[in-house]
Amino acid sequence: MIKRIKNSLTIKICTLIAVVLAVSSGITYAVIVGFLPTYYSKQLQKDIDSVSQEMIETIHSYETINEASYAIELFEAGSKVSVVILDEQGNRIWPAESTAVTEDVLDNGVVEQGYMGDMILTHENSAEQTTIVQEENAAYEEGVIGQADVVTEDVVQQADGIAEVGDNSAVKRYSVKVGGETYTMIVSGGMQPVNQALEILYQILPYILGIAIVVSILFALGASLYLTFPIVRLSQLAQNMAALDFDSSYQGKRTDEVGVLGESLNELSKNLSRALEELKSANEKLKSDIEMERKIEKKRIAFFSAVSHELKTPITILKGHLSGMLQGVGEYRDRNYYLQRSLETTEKMEDMVKELLTVSRIENNKFITQKTDIAEQLRLQIADMAELIENKKLELQVEIPEHLYADVNPVMMDKVFSNLLLNAIRYTPEEKGNHIRVLLKPGTDTETVYCQIENTGVFIPEEALVHLFEAFYRVEQSRNRQTGGSGLGLYIVKMILDQHGASYRMGNTCDGVCFSFSL
Incomplete structure (x- = not known):
């Protein structure tokens, strides 16, 4: 398994990304749990300060604290905070130790509503209801007063008016004037919501860890495949190239x-x-x-x-x-x-x-070619051979145009015509009716030339035709000695025509042997 991980880039990247995501999730969870109370406490103080400023302006419009008590109760109920008011000597003025619902309120024919905790009182309440409300208010005042007494000792010691009591509340101190008297208003807010949130976070911690691990593995697998799949393909391509396979x-x-x-x-x-x-x-x-x-x-x-x-x-x-x-x-x-x-x-x-x-x-x-009248060249070579032809009493048939030009080397072409004519004359028997036929004409293309030299009365064995252009090759050694040839004539002709890029052939006809070439 370890060897497979070492040899697989996909598994390495998947494992690395999964670990990073899991660790990141754990760090995020720890940061949330660690910073949530602090952040909530600071935010709570800002909220208390915001709502308290409006309450201070409202209290300033009253002549006494008792007149402002209804507004303070509404403020506590609407803002989810507790308010304690102290006089200049530090004695608690509000909430009073007596019940918040007075006999005057109960005796009045006018219906008044006072918020004591979550209970609404009217003059229609019975004595039993009044007793219950008084007991609840007494308990509420006792809790608030107890908290306020504790908070006050800490608050008074703060120069800036802000203090925290344990981890469960945040308080703020304000100076207010009511009817010419200066009072200290202490507003406190609880940390219960954030504590509940933390408790829930602790409870769902196993589920969060499980989900984080599963999601990390899935994301890591997807990311590793996305990153490594083309690299794996490139690796395979490189291996094919190393094996000299360039098709992929x-x-x-x-x-x-x-x-x-x-x-x-x-x-x-x-x-x-x-x-x-x-x-x-x-x-x-x-x-x-x-x-x-x-x-x-x-x-x-x-x-x-x-x-x-x-x-x-x-x-x-x-x-x-x-x-x-x-x-x-x-x-x-x-x-x-x-x-x-x-x-x-x-x-x-x-x-x-x-x-x-x-x-x-x-x-x-490599010889140099030039535009040459090869018709004139061929006529001159025939004229040089005229005596030999007459001595052997051979008939000469010539068909040559007046002028015919081609890009050739004149010296080499003289050698070609001379060797071919001499060859034809030497190997033609001295018998009546034998003749030499010479043909020169333009080829099928205006830039080509076709030449044919034929002699009659002699044939070449088919097996010997392929060897005729070899140096010193003779069909019949004894007969060739009589002709006096060197055995290099056709070999030289072949070399010269090859240099000119010409095509040529030699073969038997119905009455003799014919050599032809075109260039």
Whole structure:
């Protein structure tokens, strides 16, 4: 239980508020009980002073105390106070020791009313009633006189005219003049109402404590739930965020510090989610880049391995020719013949080295494009290949517009056209009816260009089509040796077109092979 209280903010706040409310209720009860008599006594003195001032003005209008006795009785009955009047020697003048109802009052034919306690007397009262009234008045006077005698001794000693007798009354002393005589009027009020109230408070103390405890618990429970419920939700939200779950959010509408904290957590959750997504994206891109770099590295290794292999063959041939000629062995004695063959091998090696330099330049440099008339470029390249075409007795079909402009690198595009035309010429058999078809036209978009170069009389196996753009790949090694290709032509074309963002494809047609691209 103690561990649960320590781990629960709701229980802590509920317990704290309940204790505070219960203690506050007890303190309030103690303050009421402690200060009520004092407050009532002070208020009673103010009330006595207020009503006594009016009584003093009334008494001043009479010639004697006896004449004012009726007014004094009315004052006592209406104000719930007791009045004692003393002369200058301190002797009690009113109420008199004799009965308050005189024989003159009883004998008068006029009906007079005199208030003696709660009894009203008239001349119609019988002797029996008169006796009862006299006895009651005597008892009343005895009580008042006894109280007054006691009070007077205390009152006379007060310089300001105010004194308290025990805890049961409050008195006040006044100087009055009646008929030229000076009298002392002492007015006293009892504390009985407040004493009764205190007694009632003591009697209902258990009920007050029970109600205070129950109400304190209920209010504490409500307040703790109001205060801690959003905090519990925020705590759960923070735990979800710690677990990298950003789907939940604070939905409260409070504008206080708790609401501000909730909105801040929502904003933090969004920022963390966005940062995590960006981190994931960056991580995926990094993985992709690493994978791409690995592929490039593998291709580079494979490329250099192929380069080494391709260079190894002509170097071996050169070495054999030179060794045979130096030693004068057999057919190598015909030096002129083998020197010519060595020169041809060297030229092939030179062409390969140039192609390798081109590949390196394309890989390591972003070339600059400019608006170029590629129709004119293509015509010039065809003109350069005209002798080769004539030697192989091939038919040339050309469909090129007068001018066609595109944003390209002129040097690189010359390389593309040269390699594609040379490739088509080399691999077209010297047979009657074979031809080379060249098409250049605007694409479906005014900013694109479509080019197609087709040669007939030869087909490429379907399984070999996907490998045609790989470095040093040859469909038929023996045949390619006869053509004298380096194996890098289409590979270079692919790299240049990739740099231009062009799309391209190579495939078989009904009577040959066609390469097309658009940019």
